[in-house]
Amino acid sequence: MAIKLKGHETFALREGWLNKGLAKVDANPKVFSENYGADALGVGSNMAKAIRYWLKAGKFMEEPPKEGAKLTDIGQIIFKEDKYLEDIFSLWIFHINLAGNEKLATSWYAFFNLINIDEFSKEDLMNILLEKLTPLAEEKAISERSLRDDISVLLNMYVKEKQQNYDPEENKISPFAQLGLLKKDRNNYIKTQPDKDKLCDDAVLYSLIKFFEKKEVDSIGIDELLNSPMSPGRILNLKRMALNEYLDHLEGQGYLTVNRTAGLDMVYLKKKIGLKEVVSNYYKKHWKKFLKG
Numbered sequence: 001m002a003i004k005l006k007g008h009e010t011f012a013l014r015e016g017w018l019n020k021g022l023a024k025v026d027a028n029p030k031v032f033s034e035n036y037g038a039d040a041l042g043v044g045s046n047m048a049k050a051i052r053y054w055l056k057a058g059k060f061m062e063e064p065p066k067e068g069a070k071l072t073d074i075g076q077i078i079f080k081e082d083k084y085l086e087d088i089f090s091l092w093i094f095h096i097n098l099a100g101n102e103k104l105a106t107s108w109y110a111f112f113n114l115i116n117i118d119e120f121s122k123e124d125l126m127n128i129l130l131e132k133l134t135p136l137a138e139e140k141a142i143s144e145r146s147l148r149d150d151i152s153v154l155l156n157m158y159v160k161e162k163q164q165n166y167d168p169e170e171n172k173i174s175p176f177a178q179l180g181l182l183k184k185d186r187n188n189y190i191k192t193q194p195d196k197d198k199l200c201d202d203a204v205l206y207s208l209i210k211f212f213e214k215k216e217v218d219s220i221g222i223d224e225l226l227n228s229p230m231s232p233g234r235i236l237n238l239k240r241m242a243l244n245e246y247l248d249h250l251e252g253q254g255y256l257t258v259n260r261t262a263g264l265d266m267v268y269l270k271k272k273i274g275l276k277e278v279v280s281n282y283y284k285k286h287w288k289k290f291l292k293g
Contacts, residue, residue, distance in 0.1 A: 003106040003137050005146040011050035012157040012174050021051045022079040029068030057104040059097040073276050081283035092203035099235045107150035113229035118191045158182040181237050193237050202282040204246040207232040222265040
């Protein structure tokens with residue numbers, strides 16, 4: 001498989017980049033054809049390349065041959081319902097897409113799906129990712145410099161850490177730090193389970209449906225939902241107890257059945273529901289609550 005490193009031009013996603021990109025692509029499919037979109041986006045050319053990359057890596061945008069740039073179905077729904085990405089649910093959808101994108105965000109895929117340690121230094125992560133990515137690179141040499149850049153951007157994206165000489169006007173802190181998937185303790189980084197008030201049932205359902213679609217099955221064991229690459233347990237940093245709680249909530253909402261008798265621990269989908277429907281339904285529920293409130 002071809003692996004993709006450093007498509008981000010060393011820029012982690014910044015506050016406002018996704019909504020700016022969504023708006024410009026929606027207005028003009030040829031936005032990236034002149035000066036990489038820098039003029040339209042009001043940023044430098046390398047930042048414009050980074051915005052283009054992030055939109056594609058998170059599957060909010062696609063560029064079919066001869067069509068220019070256009071929003072994906074999920075991108076369209078989010079642009080319509082949460083234009084400024086103020087709802088953390090929108091960030092979760094982007095994260096789930098990104099962490100499952102083996103082709104365009106290989107380091108993110110490997111970090112969330114393939115490594116089995118929860119605490120590590122930057123150098124530990126470098127060694128582990130090099131080991132995990134080498135088989136995927138199909139005997140092609142991996143650029144250690146590009147991998148180091150990927151690691152720096154990934155850690156900066158998910159860790160809430162103010163830089164020296166921090167200027168709030170520059171919006172350098174990534175909005176994805178609020179997901180609560182990673183924290184820093186001195187020189188080490190620790191994968192963390194997100195707080196329940198940050199990760200809603202609908203985001204877990206989106207990850208679950210995505211996993212079921214990849215497997216092309218109607219039933220999956222809880223162990224697989226916890227530990228397999230692309231599973232909700234992996235991509236959302238969920239421990240067994242938390243995953244079981246989310247599964248119970250989704251069973252109560254009629255989406256699935258959980259069978260724990262005789263040690264089976266199997267999950268069966270009850271409703272035929274697609275990813276677009278999961279996202280649309282969330283915003284419909286959200287607006288109903290908003291109007292009632």
